[in-house]
Amino acid sequence: MTRSLPHQWLIEQQRLGHTLCLVLDSEHEHPTRQALLKSSRPDQYLSVYGQTQVADLADAGPFVFSFDRPGDEHINELLNRPDNHWGWLASLPKGGLPTLVKHWRERLIIGERPHQALYRFHDNRVLARALKHLPVEAYPAYLGPAISVCYWQGTCWASTYNPAPGEYPLPDSPLWLQVPVTPQQAKQTRFLNARRFLLAEHVQAFASLAEQQNPDAWLRVTLDQAEVWHWQAPEQLEFLLTQHLQAPAQALAPYWQVRSAESPDEHFERVRLMAAFWQGDMPP
Incomplete structure (x- = not known):
């Protein structure tokens, strides 16, 4: 496929009478989002995180825009840099924007309390990997009202048609959550979920940390330590984050280090019990 595929796709979808749509990673494309907000009518965009239980993250969450011109300058600017992973394009029935946003809001939160996470549907790498592994008959429940999607899949552009666009309930065991992820994707997902956890449960301490050092850099270093120790279970990550957040500028006490032959x-x-003892949460 050539680099002109998305332009051809946009022209063809509009010729067929479909609404053109951009799913944008707002967190990493803030200037583009602001420019699109200024040039769009109120009925042409929606925040996906808005009106959900993660509405406090709406400013950093994905936005969905509909647009009228295949040659829109803001869209062209995004198409010229696909490796930035800004999101993907979709075509919808006329007036389908609210339905698409409703569809993804219903698929946004994955897992059970207290170990819930956000599904990064707006990441083109997540979309591309899901469509690569899903059987065609699972496309409708995944893509919902989207008639077709166009996305960068790492080395080239691709487009996928939905065989039965429409509204579908969330399956009990969504196949797209069983798709294997790359180590890089898993690491990024852990980072985003850890930051969401800290903002939701320890926002004041995290804000204080930000006054002293770069909070994202601190979080990545802390998660790297968890990876070295093979602490990947949610309760292990939460314990390390909350304990280290109490004194983020200090090194962890010596008893935190792994011992020989210790799983x-x-x-x-052992560390959990030692921390509870030194903090007076349990008798000696």
């Missing part, structure tokens, strides 16, 4: 679970349980 990750044994290491975690």
